[in-house]
Amino acid sequence: MERTPGRRLGMWAVALLALGGTLALGVTVATAVLVEDGYTSRSVPSVSMDPTYRRGDTAYFTLGGGSGIRRGDIALISAPTWVPKGDVLKRVVALGGDRISYKAGDPTLVLNGVPLEEPYLKDRATPATASFDVIVPEGRMFVLGDNRGNSNDSRMRLSDHDGTLPVSAVRGKAVAAPAGFLAAGAAGLVGIALILAGGGVGAAALVVRGRARRKGRLQQVGQVQAVAR
Template identity: 30%
Template sequence: MDTEAHDTERDRSSPPRTGDEEGSRSARFPEAPWRGAALLGAACAAFLLLFSTFVMQPFLIPSGSMQPTLEIGDRVLVNKLAYRFGSVPQRGDVVVFDGTGSFVREEPAGNPVTGLLRWAAAAVGLAEPAETDYIKRVVGVGGDRVVCCDKRGRVEVNGRPVDEEYLYPGDAPSRVPFDIVVPQGTLWVMGDHRSHSRDSRDHLGEPGGGMVPVEKVVGRADWIGWPVGRWSSLDESGDQGSGGSAPAKHSTRVTAPGPVGSHG
């Protein structure tokens, strides 16, 4: 009896062993070491976008409208939780706000895909902010009377002169006279480089009178995060008038691609 032949046929027809099958499969489909790195990178990017959207966002400064406080190319870190728990903007705060309806009549239309990519890049400080995003110094809050100027050329808030040490050297507090009362729930904001800043003064004759609704404030700029040589907090520096002192923090306007005089 030819048992060897039968055994050979039986071996050929028997299913492959599990170990052999896994080895063959891994040989055909080798594990990709980059998959783990890609997943980790995607998770980190998602975390950064969420953190930037709800907690802290870097904003690129594209103009000199707030020199010497903020220089072109600075990246400020904006605290989005500053006004989330009952706090409101104070005189001297440097705030980022959506200028739609106050500095810009309506949001410009654009390619949605390009807009999404720009938003993602701006969220991590790699691109200029949206066209409607600005950053300025709060000079008056709801109920304040803000006047320019007194006999010595100073801005007054509720009858008290404001010592604006942060102004650009040689700049006057304002070459445009004004006398306004800030409605409740709004802010009067100005840049530090007054001769190169288009701010509430430039919208006096428009609907809203140049006032920025508090609800449009994105957050408070608390730190300069870049470049390394300019790492610093935006410290208190002066009295903003009216019944007590308030912090006078550094400010400028973030326009990225920016309206109202582009980067003014």
């Protein structure tokens, strides 16, 4: 039995497209499950948290209020008076009842009378750019970017509640990338690669079939011409 030209390529194309589509669907389902479990992710839009998070990095968060927030946590915060559209990503350096201060030229901030060690700063020699002294009201927090030379944070808003934000504005706390998100991302890349490969193989199958049809027509024409002679 004569095999249709390009048939094997066509079968490979269907298999690759089906597998790629299955993986893509699995990524969608896995991501939905992770969101249901209280996780989300965001692309970092600015350099204010550099070097901890660079512009374009993906940051992962556990969703929830600010009840479990601690000093040193990186929080996803709803602050429409700061950023009308979207959320802000900042580090919590002081909470209600804390006194946080800085005197121009000092090597560190001072938290409750104790020098605050901040190994995460982009420039540890410049923990702030201007002096301030704030006692954080209860239920509020003082937040800063790790890139103190390029961050719109509590220091810039001292005339409004001493630059503090309500703890209730916290939407999520930054965490290491959940394994499920990493697996979903890897599967998604594989799925895309398989779909692209399947499309390429399918195109090759069409080319082979087209050539075979043209060859068949030429042979038929040749046979007709031979009979006519």
